[in-house]
Amino acid sequence: MELENVIDAAVEEVLGLAQGWLGWDGRPVVFDGNAWTPHKSLRRVTDHLVDHLAEIMCRLNGLDPLPDHWHGRTVTTHADFARFTETDLEEATSRLTRLALMYRAGLRGLDPAVLDARPDPDTWTLREVVEHVAGVVYYARAMS
Template sequence: MTESTQIFAPARPATAVTGMVDHVLALAGTWTHWNGEPVHVDGRVYTPHKAIRRVADHLIDHLAEMEARLAGEETQPDRWHASLVTTEADLAPFTPEDLDEARSRLTRLARIWANRLDSLTDEQLDHSPGTGWSFRELARHVQESVYYADAVGDMS
């Protein structure tokens, strides 16, 4: 677990996800000052748009996994290697409108996660159907998406 995820390691899995999104959006609030230079971390390139995209993708990918497992279906593998790829769109300026869109999108995704996780019993959270992490562990894994925002950092 990274230092950032240790900051909010809550008892409720839903709070792991909503706390992560709050952390990401707090940093994103400083990104409208981005100078256009990508940040190089751990051999990869990060920008404000890429960080938001990666957080949203991670939330969607694992939400789809959780829902498939709850429905007794096979999960669909993610075939997109998005952390390795930096698109032209990722290099665009990060405007106040982009921040507003990110706040709307990530806040709604976090609420979907919170609603789903809060509807599960402790038994379901800890002994989840299908193959993979328990849903409690999955929430903690998704929480590690702070990495993408932390890679870009505070641009105040």
């Protein structure tokens, strides 16, 4: 699979899993030491996509990415316990498919040398960042 399409595939899997969350009974699922709800899973997917998209865009444009200050999966908010409805799924579909499109647009046509450049020994290449981001399905699988 071409690199520019791996995020599309991840988002497709996330949204496929999310369809099964309609009618969620309100009880969190405990997975990997954390409480998970449909809204938390989708919030983490979205946050992860946004965070790394910003990193990629900054690096491509010679800007320093912002440091990561997300609370991550260890925090479950009151809003995470809201009912999960068809409208929530539709909103998530719109949001996540647009984020996937932004990745595709940003990665299209990039020279492999740009994708595989390592700014310093402790920094992932852009290819490694995208492959890492495709792991967002973890957050959706936590609810399965």
